[in-house]
Amino acid sequence: MFKSIFAIFFAEKSIKRFIIGVVAGLAFSISVILATIGIMDGFEHSLKKGLKQSIGDLYFYSSKGPFKLDKTIKDIIGDHEYTSLLQTEGFVVNEEISKGVLVKGIDPATFEKVTNQKINLKRGEVAIGIQLSKSLGLKVGDVLTLALSKGNREVKGLPDLKNFKVGLVFSHGIYEKDLRIVYISKGLLQKLINIRDRVNVVTLNIPGKDLEEARFDLSEKLGGRFRVKTFWHEFGSLLEAVQIEKILIGLIFQLVVLISVFNVMAFIIFLNEKKSQEIFLLRALGLNQKKILRIWLTIMFGVWFLSCAVAMLLVQLFNYLLTYASIFKVPGEIYHLGRLNIMLTKYDYILVFGLALVWLLLVFVIGYARLRKKPILEGLRKEFA
Amino acid sequence: MNSFIELSNVKKSYGQFNALKDVSLTLNQGSHYVIQGASGSGKSTLLYLIGGLDSPSSGQIYFNGEDLSSFGDEKLASYRNTSVGLVFQFHFLLPSMNCLDNILLPSRIGGLRVGKVKKEVLSIAENLGVTHCLKKFPYELSGGEQQRVNIIRALSLKPKLLLCDEPTGNLDSSNSNKVISLIKELAETYGSTLVVVTHDDGVAHQFPQKFFLKDGVLDD
Numbered sequence: 001m002f003k004s005i006f007a008i009f010f011a012e013k014s015i016k017r018f019i020i021g022v023v024a025g026l027a028f029s030i031s032v033i034l035a036t037i038g039i040m041d042g043f044e045h046s047l048k049k050g051l052k053q054s055i056g057d058l059y060f061y062s063s064k065g066p067f068k069l070d071k072t073i074k075d076i077i078g079d080h081e082y083t084s085l086l087q088t089e090g091f092v093v094n095e096e097i098s099k100g101v102l103v104k105g106i107d108p109a110t111f112e113k114v115t116n117q118k119i120n121l122k123r124g125e126v127a128i129g130i131q132l133s134k135s136l137g138l139k140v141g142d143v144l145t146l147a148l149s150k151g152n153r154e155v156k157g158l159p160d161l162k163n164f165k166v167g168l169v170f171s172h173g174i175y176e177k178d179l180r181i182v183y184i185s186k187g188l189l190q191k192l193i194n195i196r197d198r199v200n201v202v203t204l205n206i207p208g209k210d211l212e213e214a215r216f217d218l219s220e221k222l223g224g225r226f227r228v229k230t231f232w233h234e235f236g237s238l239l240e241a242v243q244i245e246k247i248l249i250g251l252i253f254q255l256v257v258l259i260s261v262f263n264v265m266a267f268i269i270f271l272n273e274k275k276s277q278e279i280f281l282l283r284a285l286g287l288n289q290k291k292i293l294r295i296w297l298t299i300m301f302g303v304w305f306l307s308c309a310v311a312m313l314l315v316q317l318f319n320y321l322l323t324y325a326s327i328f329k330v331p332g333e334i335y336h337l338g339r340l341n342i343m344l345t346k347y348d349y350i351l352v353f354g355l356a357l358v359w360l361l362l363v364f365v366i367g368y369a370r371l372r373k374k375p376i377l378e379g380l381r382k383e384f385a
Numbered sequence: 386m387n388s389f390i391e392l393s394n395v396k397k398s399y400g401q402f403n404a405l406k407d408v409s410l411t412l413n414q415g416s417h418y419v420i421q422g423a424s425g426s427g428k429s430t431l432l433y434l435i436g437g438l439d440s441p442s443s444g445q446i447y448f449n450g451e452d453l454s455s456f457g458d459e460k461l462a463s464y465r466n467t468s469v470g471l472v473f474q475f476h477f478l479l480p481s482m483n484c485l486d487n488i489l490l491p492s493r494i495g496g497l498r499v500g501k502v503k504k505e506v507l508s509i510a511e512n513l514g515v516t517h518c519l520k521k522f523p524y525e526l527s528g529g530e531q532q533r534v535n536i537i538r539a540l541s542l543k544p545k546l547l548l549c550d551e552p553t554g555n556l557d558s559s560n561s562n563k564v565i566s567l568i569k570e571l572a573e574t575y576g577s578t579l580v581v582v583t584h585d586d587g588v589a590h591q592f593p594q595k596f597f598l599k600d601g602v603l604d605d
Contacts (some may be wrong), residue, residue, distance in 0.1 A: 004486070004493045011481040281477050284438055286466020286536075287494045288459045377430075377439040380477065 005287075005295060008278050015271065022260075022267045023303055026356065028312035029260040033253040035318045036309060038342030040246040045343050050174035051231045054181070056083070056114040058215055059203040060228040066198035073202070076221045082204035083110035084188050091147040092128070092182060093161070094136040101132065101146065101182045105189030105199075116204050117170065119183050125167030129178030133169045142166045146182065148192055150333055160192060254355060261359040264303060268367035271299075280379035289372065300364045308353045315342060363378050388450075388577050389414040390435060390546065395444035397430055397601075404430045406601040407444070414545070417569060417579040421589045422495035422598035428582040429474070429550050432597065435580065436459050436469045436548045448546075459515070466495045470539035470577070474551035476531045478538075485519040488538045495542065502541055509537050513567060529560045536564070540571055547577040553588055565591050 010016060067073075069084050086105035091098045108119050119127045125144065128138060138144055144166060147159040164184070171178055190196060206214040210228045219228040232239055272279075279292065319342040321327075390412035397405040398525055404427040412418060412435075422428040433439050434446060437453055446453045448464065456464060465471075478487045485506070492502040510516045513533045518526050526534065532552060539547060549568060553561035565581070572579040583589055597604045 004490075008479065008481060278479055278481075281479060282494060283462070284465065284471065284477075284492070285491045285494055286464075290459060291494075326424035356500050375439055377433045379436070380473075 002054045005282065006298075008282075009271065009275055009295070009299070012274070015274065016266055018270060019303065022263050023306045023310060025263045026257070026260040026303065026307035027314060029253075030307060030352055030356050031314035031318065032256055033250060034315045034341055034344060034348065036249050036253060036350050037246055037352070038315060038319070038344040039322070040242050040249075041339050041345065041348065042341040042343035044242055046173060046341065047235055048232050050091075050177065051235065053115050053117055054172045054174070054177050055231045056081075056203040057206045057211055057231055058228060059201055060218065060222060060226045060233070061201045061260075062225055063227060064225060066195050068198050069202065073222070076218070077202070077204055079203045080206055081110075081113045082202055083107055083114045084186070084199040085111075085198045085201040085203065086186050086193075086195060087201055088148065088189070088193055088239045090134065090149070091181070092132065093145040093147060094138055094142075097136055098137060098147070099132065099179075101180050102148065103182045103184055103189060105184050105186035107186050113128060114203055117172075119168060119170060120184050121166035121167050121183065123185075123188075124165055126164040127168035127170050127183040128166055129181050130169055130171040131175055131179035132182070133166070135179060138166050138169075139212055140166050146184075148189075162192065165266070170232065183315045202360065250351070254359075255332060257356050257359055261356075261363050262360065264360055265340075265363045265367060268296075272367065272370070276379060280374075280376055283376045284380055293368065296368055299358055304353075304357050304360050312349075315344070388412075389448070391445075391447040392435070393445045393447070395431075395434065395446060397434060397439070397442045398426070398442045404601050405434075405441070405468045408598075408601070408603045409444075410596060410603060412578055412580065414578055415576050416594060417572060417592055418581070418594045418596065419589045419592035420580065420582045420596045420598055421584065421586075422582075423584055426598040427601040428584075428598045431603075432479070432548050432550055432580060433574050435546070436471055437465045438471075463495075466491055467542055470542070470544035470547045472532075472536050472539045472549040472552050474554045476523070476535040478531060478534060480523055483522050484512055484515075484526070487523065488519070488534060488541055491538065491542050497542070504540050505543075506537055509540060509571070511573075513537065514532065529556055529564070532564060533567075536568060536571070540575065540577075543575045544577055547572050547575075547579045549579070549581040551583055552581060553585060558587060561585070561588065562591075563605045567579065580598075 010019070021241070066086070083106065088103050088105075090101055090103045092101050106119065108121060112118050121127060126144070128144070133139060136144070142165070143163050146162050146164055148162070149159055168183075174180075186199070190198070215228050215230055219226070222228065230236075283292070323341055388411050392410050393406055395405055395408045396403065408431060416553070420431060430439070433563045437456070440454060448468070448567055453461065453464070478484070479490075482490075485503075488506050488510075489499055489502060492499050507516065507519075510519055513536070515530055515533045515537070518530050518534060523531055523534070539549075547568070552568060553564050556564060568581070569579065569591070571577075581588065581592065587596055
């Protein structure tokens, strides 16, 4: 029965074209919202991933400056993978250009265990970020000059200038990190700035645990002298802003869906007008309201389902363009990441698709009530007059 | 005879206009009736009220002793689908379907096995001489052919009540007589109660039981 009645509804080309337009419009609106939310989620995910690659899960430092990694601290860290760093500010000088950088003294073996970053440095070598290498025109094998303070040896005076070979160009995927970090051997840096065996940052991995909770526990154990931070702390306010923006943009973009839903309303009115002859005749011949409602609901859910499916395809297309098309490359100094990509969770899909369905059903209820009100005889006489 | 359809003090108003005023009548099972009246006398309104296409402003219509107003939408739709066959004055054939599909609409709506109904339909079509029209679209047929297709659709589910609204309205007198004879014959075959609404004296004379409607008032 359904098949033949649907054939009556969709027999004409104009109706088929209209419904394609309606589905395309709604799908595009849904995909715009999904893509926007997905870009924000993708931004958050990529940023966090990049940050984790540079610092591990948690890190701590002393409010009183460099400290010795003694047995008490090691006992507190326990079995967790950790690495200690010595980091200080300096300048990289190449030919006539200089750039302020954060020089990180690392122990490559333990650093790799915590961050999964393989930074093998030979004697006299440094690793620089990809953006810094581009900015200064440096490549592997080139020599750069590092200007560092003299540590505690002299309060004033000229910095120490040392030449290093670029042994590695790395990428954390975060523009600022790739522009400002220089890795060097920890032992060498300790010697250069006269810190002996002291460090100023310890970073560690706490797998499978809520990091906020772990941060709190570690902070309690280490005492007030140490500040314990999660890996995203540095960009915490930015990530918070992204979350708020995501909600606000999601709400504002409901207007886009609403505009498309007006198209659906126009389609219901169009179908109603165009097919009212058929609808009233079918009712006269014994089609009950329940079956008519089922037909309308099938059309509505069909439009919704198709729109969602097409929207998912469009999102994939947007993501492909964001990843590969040069026009979508974003300025890293503004967005921190060189490229944005779309990342969506089930929750995002459920929320966006669900809201679109709510709008559709709302419009449908209005349209259907209008159709139901008219008596059969009046409809028949009017439509076949 | 059994009282098959009974109307008790039925009134129908459209705003200030009273289309039917206190109409009461009884129709017996298997009998044939004609309701005669001038244009605008309310005869079609009466027919469609009996057919469950509209509801009276006041009064009751009983079908086999059951008040139609007590029927829910589903039961009333089922009544229209299986118990009533409607022959419309203007045929009301859907232009987007061929004649056979138009005829099979009631069976499809009722969720019946179309194959069985189709067999019956083909036999009636043969009797009425419109087999060649079944694959055609309504606009390809003459007025008389359209009317016969309309009749087949009304009879396709062998209704207990066959209601015809000016079935000869668009036909000449020769075709008109043929159509009335066919309707009567088919109603006889299926044991259906037949109610024909007409303004035509020639048609009315072919029925022994007549009702007259004038300005919404019934006079038998």
